[in-house]
Amino acid sequence: MATQTIDLPITGMTCANCARTVERTLSKTAGISEANVNFATEKAHVSFDPAQVKVNEMIERIDRAGYGVAQATIDLPITGMTCASCVRNVERAIGRASGILSVNVNLATEKAHVTYLPGSTRRADLVKAVENAGYGVLDLSTAEAPEDAERALRQAEIDRQRWLVGFGLLFTVPLFLLSMSRDLVMVSVTGSVNGHIGMDGMALGVNPALAWLLWSGWPFIFGLLATPVQVIVGRQYIVGAYKAARNGTANMDTLIALGSLAAYVYSMAVLVGIVLGASATIGDHVYFETAAVILVLITLGKLLEARAKGRTSEAIKALMKLSPDTATLLRDGEEVTVKTDDLLAGDVLIVKPGERVPVDGVVIEGRSSVDESMLTGESLPVNKVVGQHVIGATVNKQGRLVIEATHVGAQTALAQIIRLVEQAQGSKAPIQRVADRVSGVFVPVVLILATLTFLGWLVIGQVGFTQAMVHAVAVLVIACPCALGLATPTAIMVGTGRGAEMGILFKNSEALENAQRLQVIALDKTGTITRGEPAVTDVVTLNGLTTPDLLRLAGSAERGSEHPLAQAVVRAAQEAGQMLVQPQGFNAESGRGIRATVDGREVLVGSLRFLKEQGAATEVAEPRVEALQAQARTAVLVAVDGKVSGVLGIADTIKDGSREAVETLRDLGLEVVMITGDNQTTAEAIAAEAGITRVMADVLPGQKADAIKSLQIGSKRVAMVGDGINDAPALAQADVGVAIGTGTDIAIEASDLTLMSGDLRGVARAIRLSKATMRTIYQNLFWAFIYNIILIPVAMLGLLVPMLAAGAMAFSSVFVVSNSLRLRGKRLTGEKPKQSGQRELRTAPAALGD
Secondary structure, eight states: OOOEEEEEEEESOOSHHHHHHHHHHHHTSTTEEEEEEETTTTEEEEEEOTTTOOHHHHHHHHHHTTOEEOOEEEEEEEESOOSHHHHHHHHHHHHTSTTEEEEEEETTTTEEEEEEOTTTOOHHHHHHHHHHTTOEEOOOTTOSSHHHHHHHHHHHHHHHHHHHHHHHHHHHHHHHHHHHHHHHHHHHHHSSTTOOOOTTOOOTTOOTTTGGGGOTTHHHHHHHHHHHIIIIITHHHHHHHHHHHHTTOOOHHHHHHHHHHHHHHHHHHHHHHHHHTOHHHHOSOOOHHHHHHHHHHHHHHHHHHHHHHHHHTHHHHHHHHHSOSEEEEEETTEEEEEEGGGOOTTOEEEEOTTOBOOSEEEEEEOOEEEEOHHHHOOOSOEEEOTTOEEOTTOEEOSSOEEEEEEEOGGGSHHHHHHHHHHHHHHSOOTTHHHHHHHHHHHHHHHHHHHHHHHHIIIIISOOOHHHHHHHHHHHHHHOOHHHHHHHHHHHHHHHHHHHHHTTEEESSHHHHHHHTTOOEEEEEIIIIIEEEEEEEEEEEEOTTOOHHHHHHHHHHHHTTOOOHHHHHHHHHHHHTTOOOOOOEEEEEETTTEEEEEETTEEEEEEOHHHHHHTTOBOTTTHHHHHHHHHTTOEEEEEEETTEEEEEEEEEEEEOTTHHHHHHHHHHTTOEEEEEOSSOHHHHHHHHHHHTOOEEEOSOOGGGHHHHHHHHTTTTOOEEEEEOSSTTHHHHHHSSEEEEEOOGGGOOGGGOSEEESSSOTHHHHHHHHHHHHHHHHHHHHHHHHHHHHHHHHHHHHTTOSOHHHHHHHHHHHHHHHHHHHHHHHHOOOTTOOOOOOOOOOOEEOTTTTOO
8 A cells, every 4th residue: 555644743743853853753653664753833744554553553653652632523414324334334435534533323323423633624525525425414504503504404305205204105106006007916716816807807706896907908008107206205215226336335225226126127017018018038927016115115214203303312402402593791880792702711601580591691780590400400499699600401490690790601511511412322331332233234234135035035945036036025115224223312412411311421431331230339429429518516505505605696796707617607597587797806817716795795716726715614515515425426615705606516417319329329239438548437337327338538638549449349339429629539530520510610621420419419410311321221232132133034034015114114214213212211120200398406404415
């Protein structure tokens, strides 16, 4: 093979020595005759023999040397694909273009995801390669919205198929009824559909009302009725078969075109024989109705399949429609309506009740409740106040909100969700490899089987040319590569779309497949099982002070502090309805406590040691402190006018639903483990509250990945559930990394699976969704394989007429897509409505003992 040249854009080079290193690395590679690296342009010009070395191998060597190669991706919407063989043809055609690193064509989405070297090829080059292979690429350049243009073009294809079906039925229905009626009468008169009758069309003993069916000119009428169907309806299959043959391949169009043409051409030969008086040699029975019915039934199947495939992507289409087209911008004190696409980070926006939040932002004025169910799956609205984040496309339910835009355009949570779902839907699951391998040889094998069927019946069966041809046509038509190609991607599309509706985002289809095999669920404590922020859990009053007074005095005193524990005390007082005042004479000692005057009373808030140092008598409080610490609480003492008047227990409380989530995971047969950096005593207390029996404590952030490795001993499949930011190494080490958080706080790219809601119960829902999706894929593949394994031999044995074969073939692919669509309405076992509960303070003057 001739030597080729390619320019690789190198990244990571910082000096001329780096360039020499890359050059030396490439030069040592077998198959590379010359490598010149230009540090100024940051490109490597390589001459190589493609028979000995591939571009991807060069990139791998450069990566191992510590550098990188810039890569770009593009998605091409493909038209004209009908089966898995078409997928391979398109992949092969694009793969031949210069600078192509990988091609992934998805039959269900009808898209090609191409990774290539920037500057090595253009979109026009890829389009030309696809068109030369006999397919098309949608041109979306002039459309206002690409998704709208694509939807319109897909609908146009559906309308075209619908018209072809209607046109075909117009001729095929009378052709079928007349032909079948004539055959029945012929059998009753002569004992065979091939029986000979006179030109007068009459036969002895025939009912006069049926005698007209024996007219010898009917075959010519049948030919006239079948020809428009063959020419108009069959054209798409003949053209598709021709393009495949031109590229040295075969696909579903090949099988349909051969099957219908065989019946049609043979029937035309019979007409010529009748005209020439040679019917005794070739026979006088025609099969025009067979050719027409095959084409109409297959086209009907394509129509139903196209409509069903369109519904598999409804979830992603619904997400795209969520974002409002316009927003209300506050400019110089005036409200101005602008396009959402024109917004910039930092813009101040007004969101009125009932409106959708246009972009991600933070509330700077007002308070309201916001419905986030369309993104997080949480059914109840979430209260929003100043300083809290809102997610674009969510619905403002009550009050007027003024927000400052923080993320716009492609950076919003909604845009990331759409991108992630599209990425997952376009990826290939590992289980699809089996179907891909089979579909690669399917059509050639069927052609061989059809040939063997024809020869077998002709030579061994001694049935004559006509009957042998009919059996061979049945074999051609019954084979269905479409079902094999659609079995996995349609289920993946519906499953990932259903997940997006529930706030569950799979990074790719491999993660969706792996989730159903999990055996161990490792849960990070902070932010996953717990809320991730301290809160007052216990209030113990002493020396006659009431709970409201204790919270009011402590909360007012702590208003001057920014310490997380101080803020927890302030929140607890506010949630209890106390009116807080500004403290006087505030003084803080870092990490120990504070002193302030509230309503003329001296208040001390801090640790046991701090109050002792201030001279307070702490003996009465010490048993309470010990009891709280035994429950993994941080004990904060409050002294008023020199007397210890109460103890506050503060802890990072577990989230609502965490215990239920753990129980549900156990019910699924999974082992649940908590990983935390806390000491063993504190960790066990939290674990007991959440219902977890196995704890890995004193694990530093850098040791979490090793903890996951230890859980994987014995080939166990482990999922790590964390916040997606601090747990990146552990998430990467796990078989499935699950990031759990809320809205814009989430690190989508850091995990295999992302839960938009902070609800831990989403883990079980994700696993159930994975199981349901994989169950659907297994059903689809079983049907696709069993259908072909059983019915192809049946057709070879002559037990299936071509018309029934065409109907079965059309039904096969429609069944697969329809079965996948069932996932949309499937209620996952154990799925429960979300419930919210106010955190309760345990007011216990004597609960911890006197």
